[in-house]
Amino acid sequence: MPAPSDGEFTEFVHASWASLYRTAYLMLGDRAEAEDLVQTALAKTYASWSKVRVVEAAPAYARTVLVNTATSWFRRKSWRNERPTETLPEVAVQHDPSDRPALVDALRRLPPRQRAVVVLRYYEDLSVAQVATALGITDGTVKSQTSEALSKLRVLLGDAVVPHTLGATHD
Amino acid sequence: MTDRLSALLRSEADGLDVPAPASGTVLAAGRRLRRRRRTTSALAGVAALALVAGGAALTLGGPDEGRAVDPAGPPVVAEVEVGPVFSIGTTLYLDGGARSASVDDTAIKSLYYTSAGVVVRHGENPFSDGGGAQRFSLVRPDGTVNRLQVTSHDTVYATDPGEPYLAYARTREGTAEVVVHDVRTDEDVAVVPLPGARSTWLPVSLSEGLVYVGAGDENFVVDWRTGEVTQPDIVRGMPFVAGGHSPVYGGKAGSSVIDATTGDTLLPVVTAGYEGFFTLSPDGRFAQVVAEGTETTEEFDVYDVVTGTHVTLPGQSFDYGWTADGDLFRLQGPVLSVCEADTGDCTESTPDLASLPSDAASSPDDFSRWLRLGGVSYQS
Numbered sequence: 001m002p003a004p005s006d007g008e009f010t011e012f013v014h015a016s017w018a019s020l021y022r023t024a025y026l027m028l029g030d031r032a033e034a035e036d037l038v039q040t041a042l043a044k045t046y047a048s049w050s051k052v053r054v055v056e057a058a059p060a061y062a063r064t065v066l067v068n069t070a071t072s073w074f075r076r077k078s079w080r081n082e083r084p085t086e087t088l089p090e091v092a093v094q095h096d097p098s099d100r101p102a103l104v105d106a107l108r109r110l111p112p113r114q115r116a117v118v119v120l121r122y123y124e125d126l127s128v129a130q131v132a133t134a135l136g137i138t139d140g141t142v143k144s145q146t147s148e149a150l151s152k153l154r155v156l157l158g159d160a161v162v163p164h165t166l167g168a169t170h171d
Numbered sequence: 172m173t174d175r176l177s178a179l180l181r182s183e184a185d186g187l188d189v190p191a192p193a194s195g196t197v198l199a200a201g202r203r204l205r206r207r208r209r210t211t212s213a214l215a216g217v218a219a220l221a222l223v224a225g226g227a228a229l230t231l232g233g234p235d236e237g238r239a240v241d242p243a244g245p246p247v248v249a250e251v252e253v254g255p256v257f258s259i260g261t262t263l264y265l266d267g268g269a270r271s272a273s274v275d276d277t278a279i280k281s282l283y284y285t286s287a288g289v290v291v292r293h294g295e296n297p298f299s300d301g302g303g304a305q306r307f308s309l310v311r312p313d314g315t316v317n318r319l320q321v322t323s324h325d326t327v328y329a330t331d332p333g334e335p336y337l338a339y340a341r342t343r344e345g346t347a348e349v350v351v352h353d354v355r356t357d358e359d360v361a362v363v364p365l366p367g368a369r370s371t372w373l374p375v376s377l378s379e380g381l382v383y384v385g386a387g388d389e390n391f392v393v394d395w396r397t398g399e400v401t402q403p404d405i406v407r408g409m410p411f412v413a414g415g416h417s418p419v420y421g422g423k424a425g426s427s428v429i430d431a432t433t434g435d436t437l438l439p440v441v442t443a444g445y446e447g448f449f450t451l452s453p454d455g456r457f458a459q460v461v462a463e464g465t466e467t468t469e470e471f472d473v474y475d476v477v478t479g480t481h482v483t484l485p486g487q488s489f490d491y492g493w494t495a496d497g498d499l500f501r502l503q504g505p506v507l508s509v510c511e512a513d514t515g516d517c518t519e520s521t522p523d524l525a526s527l528p529s530d531a532a533s534s535p536d537d538f539s540r541w542l543r544l545g546g547v548s549y550q551s
Binding site for chain 2: 022023025026035039042045103104122123125136137138140141157160162
């Protein structure tokens with residue numbers, strides 16, 4: 001597609017901003033970083049507009065760019081200071097399911113790819129195949145990463161939030 | 172069935188106070204990014220037509236150098252992690268064994284990280300020195316394999332994990348030249364002559380847009396996008412540059428890591444008690460101490476080049492490979508250990524492998540279980 005006019009792209013930014021911001025926040029757990037991520041992803045989308053075949057595909061393209069940008073940010077040294085712990089509590093902690101800090105804190109404790117898989121499958125409600133495409137991995141890796149992530153979240157958030165059958169039925 | 176996790180995620184997201192969209196900031200950043208990409212492509216296109224004063228010619232194109240370069244350039248591929256990469260025989264394992272690909276050849280010689288995937292150097296045997304013909308394939312993060320047009324004998328190749336290029340040097344009609352090959356399009360994007368280079372063995376290293384060429388007593392630095400060739404005499408001998416950093420071997424006096432552009436010492440370490448040298452992670456952030464001599468060690472140190480802090484990892488450094496982003500890993504039988512270079516924390520897994528690595532062979536020509544690790548050059 002030819003480059004968008006400023007007006008067209010501004011309209012696109014306004015239409016997709018909130019949705020991308022919410023996804024970015026769930027992935028990063030920090031408001032300022034989320035805003036930075038969305039701005040970066042949309043700037044990259046603008047610069048790569050020729051790869052968006054039809055305007056209807058632009059939101060999905062921007063989301064893919066956002067997820068991949070977040071994944072590359074996680075590899076930076078500064079991000080490694082916030083690192084998911086491999087030492088989970090032996091017994092699932094019984095959180096109040098409406099305890100928001102517990103959910104965001106639990107997400108932060110997942111490795112970056114598992115975090116991305118959880119957000120894309122259970123917030124964006126993408127299929128396994130769609131998540132595989134967005135992350136550039138196979139369907140099998142999506143499923144295995146989902147299983148591992150849910151196991152960790154089950155320990156952190158309890159069976160009420162992550163029942164044992166969740167992974168099997170979400171497909 | 173109510174998806175409690177999904178509901179919680181949506182509740183968390185819906186309750187967010189979303190800031191106003193910064194469309195002006197986004198547009199400005201997007202225009203800068205587009206200009207930067209166009210400048211990179213334009214330099215490549217202009218250089219195809221230019222003759223540098225002094226007779227040096229910078230040409231672009233594939234093996235048929237009369238072919239025009241697409242000014243729009245190849246599409247930029249978003250980075251996708253490949254994790255720990257290793258091969259057993261001619262099976263390449265990505266992401267620590269989560270997926271695999273088969274290379275159609277007799278043996279794999281070494282593995283190179285690029286932003287487009289893993290470039291596999293392969294041939295009739297796994298050897299580098301005197302190993303005969305070298306052939307190349309690109310294995311993309313999704314496991315698809317594309318044979319590349321690049322072939323050679325006894326040439327040292329280099330990649331930068333942050334870019335989709337394979338660099339090397341060759342001699343044609345008596346003139347040494349640097350070649351940069353885009354592995355996504357399987358086309359040469361730059362051929363830069365090295366006037367005055369006398370050596371016929373030209374090892375290279377590629378880092379941050381610069382090709383470092385070791386040419387006997389001479390060393391060259393080539394900015395392949397502009398065609399500029401300089402001899403700053405900072406990186407000497409066999410060039411090893413990653414992330415703009417380069418290790419300097421000092422023998423028993425100790426080795427260091429320098430900034431390849433300025434020559435400033437970044438990491439001065441005296442490896443007391445034994446001769447040792449540094450090998451760098453593919454992104455140049457970490458330096459692994461490799462012990463030489465007759466002593467063997469059961470552990471080794473890995474340094475953060477910028478902070479100078481270090482961690483100690485178990486085993487011998489030779490047993491470890493690197494991921495593109497600075498983790499160390501080793502495969503011992505069925506167990507894969509992945510260690511973070513900044514913390515020393517290691518995790519183990521048992522990936523599903525078609526076969527286990529082994530040095531034992533049923534015959535001298537049996538390379539079916541030879542192990543090759545990503546981030547290790549296997550070239551001298």
